[in-house]
Amino acid sequence: MENLDYISILFIALSLSADCFAVSVSGGISMASISRIQILRTAVSFGFFQALMVWMGWLIGQTVIDIVSDYDHWLAFFLLVLVGSRMVWESFHTKEKKSIDISRGLLLITLSIATSIDALAVGLSLAFTQVNITLAGTTIGLVAFLVTIAGFIIGRRVGAIVGRRAELIGGLVLIAIGIRIVVDHLLSTT
Numbered sequence: 001m002e003n004l005d006y007i008s009i010l011f012i013a014l015s016l017s018a019d020c021f022a023v024s025v026s027g028g029i030s031m032a033s034i035s036r037i038q039i040l041r042t043a044v045s046f047g048f049f050q051a052l053m054v055w056m057g058w059l060i061g062q063t064v065i066d067i068v069s070d071y072d073h074w075l076a077f078f079l080l081v082l083v084g085s086r087m088v089w090e091s092f093h094t095k096e097k098k099s100i101d102i103s104r105g106l107l108l109i110t111l112s113i114a115t116s117i118d119a120l121a122v123g124l125s126l127a128f129t130q131v132n133i134t135l136a137g138t139t140i141g142l143v144a145f146l147v148t149i150a151g152f153i154i155g156r157r158v159g160a161i162v163g164r165r166a167e168l169i170g171g172l173v174l175i176a177i178g179i180r181i182v183v184d185h186l187l188s189t190t
Contacts, residue, residue, distance in 0.1 A: 009136050012122060013143035019115040019177055020046045020144045021151040026173040027102040028155020030087060038103035043148040045103075049112040050119045051141030057123020058133045073185035075117055077178040083110060084178065087171030116144075118181075 024042060028034060087100055102111055119140060126136060 006135070006139075009131070009139050010143070012136075013140040014147075016050060016116075016119050016122060016140055017144040017147040019118070019181075020050070021147045022173055022177050023102070023111055023115055024148040024151030025155035025158065026169075026171075028152040028157075029159040029169055029173075030100055030171070031102065031159075034152060034156060038101065039149055039152045042103040042108060042152070043145045045108050045112045046115060046148045047141040047143075047145030049116040050144035051137040053116040053119035054123040054126065054137045054140050055133060057120040057125075058127045058137075060120075060124060061127035073117075073181050075114075077182045081175050081178045083107065083114070084171040084174030084176075087174065088168055089171075091168035091171065114178075 024046070027042065031038070090100065100107070102108060122140075123133075123137075126133060
């Protein structure tokens with residue numbers, strides 16, 4: 001078993017938080033107004049699910065790795081394309097400016113799961129290394145939390161520039177993330 005150092009865990013955490021960053025930028029662009037509580041609620045949810053999935057993956061270990069790896073990318077793709085398509089559709093069909101709030105309810109849970117599917121696979125791989133899983137999971141969750149906040153701040157600034165079509169851009173970003181997840185998986189299996 002290989003021993004995993006803390007610098008490696010930080011790089012893993014930053015890699016896993018890329019989707020959280022992209023989704024929060026998208027949220028910052030498409031939401032008409034964003035309060036600190038909305039940003040905090042989203043960041044906590046994204047960070048929690050990242051950590052939870054790492055711990056779940058680590059606990060599952062070898063027993064389910066083949067089953068999960070066969071469809072995890074498709075699940076993330078489906079969830080992100082579903083939410084993104086809804087945002088794109090509403091950007092063309094809603095007369096008044098209505099903001100989608102990604103910081104609430106089923107949409108928040110869906111996005112939290114979709115952005116943390118990769119963390120499950122990482123947790124599975126961590127089961128085969130010498131790692132303090134509590135430290136790794138906490139670090140991954142904390143980095144996702146901080147990166148999500150940064151994404152909202154950047155997205156808000158971009159949203160002020162793009163104006164009316166912000167929801168369209170946000171939806172397209174989510175769809176692009178879903179496509180990237182599937183393409184990355186398909187390219188890695190060839």
